[in-house]
Amino acid sequence: MFSGIVEECATLVAMVKEQENVHFTFRCSFVNELKIDQSVSHNGVCLTVVSKTDDTYTVTAMKETLERSNLGGLHVSDEVNVERSMLMNGRLDGHIVQGHVDQTAECIGVEDAEGSYYFTFRYAFDKEMARRGYLTVDKGSVTVNGVSLTVCNPADDTFQVAIIPYTFEHTNFHSIQVGSVVNLEFDIIGKYISRLIQFQ
Numbered sequence: 481m482f483s484g485i486v487e488e489c490a491t492l493v494a495m496v497k498e499q500e501n502v503h504f505t506f507r508c509s510f511v512n513e514l515k516i517d518q519s520v521s522h523n524g525v526c527l528t529v530v531s532k533t534d535d536t537y538t539v540t541a542m543k544e545t546l547e548r549s550n551l552g553g554l555h556v557s558d559e560v561n562v563e564r565s566m567l568m569n570g571r572l573d574g575h576i577v578q579g580h581v582d583q584t585a586e587c588i589g590v591e592d593a594e595g596s597y598y599f600t601f602r603y604a605f606d607k608e609m610a611r612r613g614y615l616t617v618d619k620g621s622v623t624v625n626g627v628s629l630t631v632c633n634p635a636d637d638t639f640q641v642a643i644i645p646y647t648f649e650h651t652n653f654h655s656i657q658v659g660s661v662v663n664l665e666f667d668i669i670g671k672y673i674s675r676l677i678q679f680q
Contacts, residue, residue: 482521483566484574484621484628486651489559490522493536500543504554507536508562519579521563523652524626524663525549526579549581550625550661559652561626574628575621581663582614585624587656588638597643598632599624599656603664605637613674614666623665627651 490508497503504522514520514537518529527539546552554560566572589600601624606614616622616634623629624641632640643653656662 482577484577486561490562505538519565523560587660613671621667
């Protein structure tokens, strides 16, 4: 379980393909605090630490994860947003994030808002999945590359998010441009409510 409050950007330093899996090795500032079997969110994808050195750690992604997320398109030196699992003894600053990416979206617009930015994303819309809560709603929560954000101006297959300078600088939003592919996780509460309504 995560909150969508990114701790920092980790740098990908190595990728090793093994059959249908890919082992990703990252470098970040809190490697010495990590433990084997610990869960870490990478661009919103919950992955398990399988090995570590003094300054790097490795996680493994299976085929389904690579196909459903943007991790399969990573290259060495790319930055990913990382967050360790949430402690249950403090404030929930973002929203409840599972680390289970639902699908990807493409950035179709970046607008300078006099210091902040509006990013517009388009995702593949499926009416049946939308009935189950896989959609965005105005002022609702959405996770983009692991970042907890508030939805602006949602349509059937697009939505916007407003990014303040701090978030722009401290997450990989500073590298997102038109054409970039990001990971989406829709709000789990909305999914449960939508699903329950179908049984009434």
